[in-house]
Amino acid sequence: MSHLPEPFQPLPDSARLWLVALDPAPSPETRARLQEGMEAILAQWRHKGHAYQGAFAMVKDRILAVAEPELASAPSGCAIDGMLRKVRRLVGDLGLAEVDPAASVLVDAGGLRAVPKGDLEARLQDGTLGPDTTVLDLSLYSLGDLRSGRLETPLARTWIGRKFKVA
Numbered sequence: 001m002s003h004l005p006e007p008f009q010p011l012p013d014s015a016r017l018w019l020v021a022l023d024p025a026p027s028p029e030t031r032a033r034l035q036e037g038m039e040a041i042l043a044q045w046r047h048k049g050h051a052y053q054g055a056f057a058m059v060k061d062r063i064l065a066v067a068e069p070e071l072a073s074a075p076s077g078c079a080i081d082g083m084l085r086k087v088r089r090l091v092g093d094l095g096l097a098e099v100d101p102a103a104s105v106l107v108d109a110g111g112l113r114a115v116p117k118g119d120l121e122a123r124l125q126d127g128t129l130g131p132d133t134t135v136l137d138l139s140l141y142s143l144g145d146l147r148s149g150r151l152e153t154p155l156a157r158t159w160i161g162r163k164f165k166v167a
Helices: 028-043 077-093 117-125 143-147 159-163
Strands: 016-023 055-059 063-068 104-108 111-115 134-136 152-154
Touching (some): 016 077, 028 055, 063 077, 111 117
Antiparallel strands (some): 016 063, 055 063
16 A cells, blocks of 8 residues: 555554454444544543554545554553554444454455455355455554555465465
8 A cells, every 4th residue: 555544644654553444334424423433532542641642544445544653662552452442442332343353354346355264265165265366464563564555465475375375
């Protein structure tokens, strides 16, 4: 992803990143409420008197991305857990759900789709998935990873391709 959403432009590549895939894709009204809620969460993001300077944006219409520059070099598990708890509560309050982080999120003609790990082999065998299917890596650690285009990878070049010997 060579062009990042505007809120991330001033942040360094080293900024810590969290990606939360949402199900379903938020409607315009829900997206506006999500934005309001995220602005409030990040404006109040503090731990032990320290205020964090996080930014957020939607990526691919269903992925909530949060970045914060200090937590990469001075991580605080409590600050991170507190922020993620509030985000998950907001998501649930809006009638959305977080896609199971253990599922693989794929891009196909219908948009984003989560495939549970237990279904991957069957989807490969029936041809639903193939070597060129785009897989989203929701475990990216830094904003630089997102900036450099590492969010999207052909299935053949992921752990799925290695495990199931997809060429």
